[in-house]
Amino acid sequence: MSCFLLPKNFCSDLEQLMAKFWWGQHGDRRKIHWMRWGKLGLPKSEGGLGFISLYAFNLAMLAKQGWRLLHNPDSLISKLLKARYFPHSSLLDAVPGSKPSFVWSSILSAMKVITRGSRWRVGNGSDIKVWGDRWLPRPTSFEVVTPPVVGLEELKVNSLICEAGQPQWIMPLLTSLFLPLDVDEILRVPLSLRSPPDCLIWHFDRKGKFSVKSAYRVALTLSTDPDPPSSSISGMAQLWKWVWNAKLPEKIKLCTWRGIHDILPTCCALSKRRVSLPHLGCCVCGGAKESTLHILRNCLFAQAVWHLLPGLLSSDRHADLPLPDWLLVSWSELNSNALALSMVVMWALWSNRNDVTWRSTQRQPHDLVQFVLQYMEEFRCANDQPTGSHASLGASCWSWPHSGTIKINFDGAFRTGSTGGGGGVGVLGLSLGTKMGDFWQPLRSVCYLLVLRNMLSAWRLMRLYGFGGRWGGGGRRSGLRLTCSIISRMFSLPR
Numbered sequence: 286m287s288c289f290l291l292p293k294n295f296c297s298d299l300e301q302l303m304a305k306f307w308w309g310q311h312g313d314r315r316k317i318h319w320m321r322w323g324k325l326g327l328p329k330s331e332g333g334l335g336f337i338s339l340y341a342f343n344l345a346m347l348a349k350q351g352w353r354l355l356h357n358p359d360s361l362i363s364k365l366l367k368a369r370y371f372p373h374s375s376l377l378d379a380v381p382g383s384k385p386s387f388v389w390s391s392i393l394s395a396m397k398v399i400t401r402g403s404r405w406r407v408g409n410g411s412d413i414k415v416w417g418d419r420w421l422p423r424p425t426s427f428e429v430v431t432p433p434v435v436g437l438e439e440l441k442v443n444s445l446i447c448e449a450g451q452p453q454w455i456m457p458l459l460t461s462l463f464l465p466l467d468v469d470e471i472l473r474v475p476l477s478l479r480s481p482p483d484c485l486i487w488h489f490d491r492k493g494k495f496s497v498k499s500a501y502r503v504a505l506t507l508s509t510d511p512d513p514p515s516s517s518i519s520g521m522a523q524l525w526k527w528v529w530n531a532k533l534p535e536k537i538k539l540c541t542w543r544g545i546h547d548i549l550p551t552c553c554a555l556s557k558r559r560v561s562l563p564h565l566g567c568c569v570c571g572g573a574k575e576s577t578l579h580i581l582r583n584c585l586f587a588q589a590v591w592h593l594l595p596g597l598l599s600s601d602r603h604a605d606l607p608l609p610d611w612l613l614v615s616w617s618e619l620n621s622n623a624l625a626l627s628m629v630v631m632w633a634l635w636s637n638r639n640d641v642t643w644r645s646t647q648r649q650p651h652d653l654v655q656f657v658l659q660y661m662e663e664f665r666c667a668n669d670q671p672t673g674s675h676a677s678l679g680a681s682c683w684s685w686p687h688s689g690t691i692k693i694n695f696d697g698a699f700r701t702g703s704t705g706g707g708g709g710v711g712v713l714g715l716s717l718g719t720k721m722g723d724f725w726q727p728l729r730s731v732c733y734l735l736v737l738r739n740m741l742s743a744w745r746l747m748r749l750y751g752f753g754g755r756w757g758g759g760g761r762r763s764g765l766r767l768t769c770s771i772i773s774r775m776f777s778l779p780r
């Protein structure tokens with residue numbers, strides 16, 4: 286892709302295959318493509334998923350070759366191409382000529398990317414044309430807007446500079462040739478005492494250096510039409526920032542992304558795409574038409590869930606707003622944890638709708654809330670970085686068991702970035718005067734499962750040593766105290 290321009294149709298065919306894979310199409314089974322590929326290719330900050338456009342990326346790679354030819358005129362390939370295709374002009378003005386090679390025509394097709402992304406840094410001004418070249422510090426166009434003067438179309442910038450002593454612009458000439466707004470822009474161009482050669486710089490880099498990444502952005506604007514904004518509120522960038530920066534699994538972010546775009550497969554959305562359905566009513570509450578907004582906010586079930594979680598999103602406030610605007614207004618009042626929790630709730634509401642539709646199983650609102658809180662706790666436990674050593678934490682909390690009692694410690698841990706983990710159970714009984722035994726078992730699971738498994742081992746040990754099986758509270762000989770906050774909260778046990 287860095288030497289040859291792939292045919293546009295070939296790139297489109299490849300992107301079609303990628304789109305089919307993304308939307309889950311296998312073989313000849315037809316699947317709905319809920320969003321066109323061009324929109325999916327937008328950056329995440331603009332509502333897309335950042336999928337690459339092969340044609341634009343191909344142009345950016347070729348532009349890199351063109352940029353190298355421009356800045357390395359003494360290289361062998363530069364000399365060869367210049368001698369063959371543009372002996373009397375510069376690369377920027379070169380034309381295909383007769384019988385151009387595939388490589389040459391490919392590089393030439395990417396020159397429009399270089400033209401759009403570059404501008405001249407004025408040195409002595411001898412290489413820059415006043416009209417037609419991009420040399421003014423005016424964003425986007427960088428060109429003179431005054432119409433060219435007849436007979437002076439090929440005028441170079443050095444004709445406007447007085448080099449006697451300190452270089453400076455010739456004011457009488459500027460005012461006679463240009464409109465006042467161009468004169469102001471020209472006067473903003475700094476002139477160097479050393480009068481170095483003019484230099485073509487990349488506008489999208491502070492140091493003027495070319496990068497394929499920024500060239501891809503330029504090529505994308507050249508090859509696609511800009512989409513209109515998807516919301517009436519000019520804060521969609523902030524909304525997408527909240528969604529993608531949330532510390533949550535990607536499936537939950539994607540669910541929110543689809544909800545905001547209104548491309549969840551609800552009855553209304555399916556009906557718009559001409560899928561025949563027996564009815565459009567909500568299968569959860571049996572009420573109004575099932576739309577994204579209904580499932581996530583207006584449904585009686587959703588309202589009951591939001592009421593059980595005060596301080597998150599309110600289904601009563603701003604109830605007349607569409608979903609993106611409702612989220613934008615509501616999320617602006619939440620901190621990052623509450624915002625993430627509200628995204629999990631929306632994902633759980635959508636999952637509940639799918640359970641009702643496809644499995645005929647209906648949860649109660651408080652069950653769903655309990656599931657969401659447990660899910661968040663579990664996710665945080667698995668992802669939070671440890672803040673201190675295990676030993677130091679244990680030293681501050683752990684105490685010797687009372688006489689006549691037995692203490693069983695258990696815990697689990699895993700290594701970030703791998704599936705490996707370990708854990709174990711330690712038993713200590715003062716009644717025997719020594720440690721009764723301990724053992725450690727390497728396990729391969731996540732932290733939560735490790736703790737649970739070790740808890741069961743502790744339970745078996747208690748039975749083995751003849752102690753009662755009641756958790757906490759009871760007689761001194763039957764007390765098994767938990768130090769794990771997750772398990773304690775799950776089973777409402779004392780710690």
Ligand SMILES: [Zn+2]
Nearest residue numbers: 567570584585
């Ligand atoms: Zn409903």
